[in-house]
Each structure stands twice: as C-alpha cells, then as structure tokens.
Amino acid sequence: MHIRILFGLxxxxxxxSHSRAQLQWDNLVQQFQRTPQxxxxxxxxxxxxxxxxxxxxxxxRASCGCTTPRLEKETYVPGEAGAVVARFVFGDRxxxxxxxxxxxxxxxxxxxxxxxxxxxxxxxxTIQPALVYWKRGxxxxxxxxxxxxxxxxxxxxxxxxxxxxxxxxxxxxxxxGEHYTVAVTPTDTTQKESGEVxxxxxxxxxxxxxxxxxxxxx
Amino acid sequence: xxxxxxxxxxxxxxxxxxxAVVSGAWQLAWKKAEPLAAGEVRLATAREWGARVQWxxxxxxxxxxxxxxxxALLLNEDEWDKxxxxxxxxxxxxxxxxxxxxxGSCEASHQVAxxxxxxxxxxxxxxxxxxxxxxQGL
Numbered sequence: 342m343h344i345r346i347l348f349g350l351x352x353x354x355x356x357x358s359h360s361r362a363q364l365q366w367d368n369l370v371q372q373f374q375r376t377p378q379x380x381x382x383x384x385x386x387x388x389x390x391x392x393x394x395x396x397x398x399x400x401x402r403a404s405c406g407c408t409t410p411r412l413e414k415e416t417y418v419p420g421e422a423g424a425v426v427a428r429f430v431f432g433d434r435x436x437x438x439x440x441x442x443x444x445x446x447x448x449x450x451x452x453x454x455x456x457x458x459x460x461x462x463x464x465x466x467t468i469q470p471a472l473v474y475w476k477r478g479x480x481x482x483x484x485x486x487x488x489x490x491x492x493x494x495x496x497x498x499x500x501x502x503x504x505x506x507x508x509x510x511x512x513x514x515x516x517x518g519e520h521y522t523v524a525v526t527p528t529d530t531t532q533k534e535s536g537e538v539x540x541x542x543x544x545x546x547x548x549x550x551x552x553x554x555x556x557x558x559x
Numbered sequence: 560x561x562x563x564x565x566x567x568x569x570x571x572x573x574x575x576x577x578x579a580v581v582s583g584a585w586q587l588a589w590k591k592a593e594p595l596a597a598g599e600v601r602l603a604t605a606r607e608w609g610a611r612v613q614w615x616x617x618x619x620x621x622x623x624x625x626x627x628x629x630x631a632l633l634l635n636e637d638e639w640d641k642x643x644x645x646x647x648x649x650x651x652x653x654x655x656x657x658x659x660x661x662x663g664s665c666e667a668s669h670q671v672a673x674x675x676x677x678x679x680x681x682x683x684x685x686x687x688x689x690x691x692x693x694x695q696g697l
Contacts, residue, residue: 375638376636395697402639404665404666405665405666405667406618406619406637406662406667407636407637430637432635432637432638432639433636433638433639433640433641434636434639434670439666439668441664443664468678469678469680470678470679470680471678471679472647472678472679472680472681474647474652476652535644535647535648538645553644555643555644555647555679557647557648557650559650559651559652
C-alpha cells in the first residue's frame with residue numbers, strides 16, 4: 342500500500358515538473374548577413390509566458406565576450422511577452438559567425454534554452470594568403486598573394502605600398518576589378534625582416550578600405 | 560510494524576541505488592571518454608612538448624592582462640588587425656601554436672586557430688581542449 346503511495350507521489354512530481362515549462366520562444370535561431378563596415382548588430386529573441394505561473398529569468402550567458410545579452414526585466418507573469426536583446430560587436434571578425442546565449446529560468450525542468458545568432462560578415466575581397474614568409478637562409482625568391490573579388494561585386498585595387506624597402510612588392514592586374522596578384526621578394530634572407538604591404542582599394546565608394554598583407558623573414 | 564517499515568525503506572533505497580549507480584557510471588565514462596575534436600590537443604600532451612609550444616591567448620585583452628599562460632601571445636578577433644603584426648613578429652615558425660580561450664563553450668580559440676590556418680596559412684596550429692580553465696585546474 343505504502344509503496345503504491347510512494348510511486349503515485351513520484352509520478353505526480355514528474356507530471357507537475359513537466360507542466361511548468363512556460364516560456365514560448367518565437368525564433369530560437371536568427372540569421373543575418375552584414376559587412377565589416379556595419380561594425381555590429383542587435384538581435385531580438387522574443388518570447389511569451391504561456392504557462393500558469395510567473396517565470397523569472399535567472400541568467401543569460403553568451404558564448405563570446407563580443408555578444409552582450411540584455412533583458413528589460415527578469416520576471417514575466419502568465420501571458421506576458423518579453424525579449425532578450427543580443428548586441429554582437431564584430432571587432433575584426435569576418436566570415437560565418439555563430440554566437441549562442443544560454444537562458445536559465447527558475448524552472449529548469451526542461452533544461453536551459455539556447456538562443457542561436459548566426460551572422461555572415463561578408464567581405465567581398467578574398468586574400469590568399471594574408472602572410473608570406475621565408476626562413477633565414479631560404480632562397481630569396483618571389484612569393485605571390487592572390488586577391489580575388491566576389492563575382493558581381495568588383496573591387497579595384499588602386500595601388501599598393503610596401504612598408505619595408507627590403508621586402509619589394511609588385512602589383513599585377515589579372516582582370517581589373519576581379520583578380521589581382523601581389524608578388525613579394527626579399528632583398529635577401531640573411532636577417533630577420535618585418536613588413537606590411539598596404540593594399541588600397543576603391544570599395545566601398547564612401548569609405549574605401551585598405552587591406553594589409555603581412556611579410557616576414559623569420 | 561517496524562520490521563515492515565524497515566523492509567519498505569530498504570526497498571526504496573535499493574530502487575534509488577539503481578539509477579544512482581547507472582548515472583555515476585555514465586558520468587565517469589563520459590568524463591573519461593570525451594574525445595578530442597579535430598585540431599585539438601590535451602593539456603598533458605602540450606605540456607610534454609615544453610618549449611616547442613607557443614601559447615596563443617584568444618581571450619579579450621582585459622583577461623589576458625589579468626592572467627595568462629606564461630609566455631602566451633595575445634591574438635583575438637576583437638582586435639585582429641591591430642594584433643596580428645606584433646604577433647607575427649614574435650612568432651617562431653618552428654614552434655607548434657596552441658590556442659586557448661576561457662574553456663567550456665567558448666569558441667574564440669577555434670575561430671582564431673581557423674584564421675591562422677586559413678588566412679595566414681600557418682601549419683601546426685592546435686586548440687587546447689578545456690581552454691584556460693583546464694590550465695588553471697578548474
């Protein structure tokens with residue numbers, strides 16, 4: 342008899358804990374496409390308390406220091422809507438980015454919720470590689486860097502400037518607005534050298550970007 | 560009456576023991592068997608390599624300045640353009656780069672390692688499993 346009561350109580354506990362999951366999220370995954378010039382973005386993850394009890398959001402934890410989540414308030418009564426606003430500062434990031442925010446409430450029976458922010462920081466010019474180097478004693482032969490603009494988004498290279506005269510750089514246009522090469526040749530490789538090649542472009546028109554190629558003799 | 564209660568108590572404890580043992584065994588096995596992802600290295604292995612390792616700190620400048628693995632170089636994506644030049648000046652091409660961030664779910668070490676491999680085409684770049692928390696023994 343007592344055993345039956347114990348099992349009954351356990352079942353009741355399980356059922357009540359499951360029925361408490363209350364925050365209903367509209368979009369757990371949000372995707373954006375931006376450029377480095379945008380510098381950052383804000384994403385709103387909206388929700389509603391669809392349960393019968395008030396829910397308190399206890400913590401928000403972002404996967405990256407570059408992403409700051411915030412809430413207008415912590416406790417939401419039944420039927421009330423709210424949002425987690427995530428501010429993502431790009432810094433010098435580029436390419437596909439995925440940042441998550443873990444949300445914990447006072448009802449963790451269903452585990453924390455993971456908000457998923459996906460951003461493609463799109464740079465129309467691809468540089469491959471962004472570093473050329475020689476070890477001391479290597480043959481002082483030229484190494485070539487490819488600069489390729491994305492199809493449909495021409496980027497013209499106006500000129501290049503080498504910071505170190507012992508690391509000579511020569512720009513060659515393969516197809517204007519689409520494909521260029523920079524060949525770098527050290528005077529010799531007898532000593533350590535450090536330099537940059539500044540690549541001045543016409544993109545974007547309102548604030549043309551300068552890209553930096555790294556050159557070393559190690 | 561007492562004997563009956565004791566029997567029931569023993570039964571409840573026995574029933575509770577089964578999931579406890581299963582859960583404990585599963586957690587121990589999980590800790591032990593957590594595999595390395597591609598491009599990751601365990602702290603013990605990196606320590607064995609000694610001076611052949613160059614540590615790369617992918618955390619924020621503030622965290623780096625507060626505490627870091629001795630000899631680590633700062634390189635993060637917040638300030639990549641500013642940091643990459645000094646980083647390359649200090650970089651030794653004969654050393655293996657081991658990148659770390661906070662640990663847990665942080666992604667910065669993987670992102671920085673990917674850029675070292677893909678953008679700069681540097682070989683021998685690994686990510687420290689468990690990050691700085693592992694180094695601190697947390």
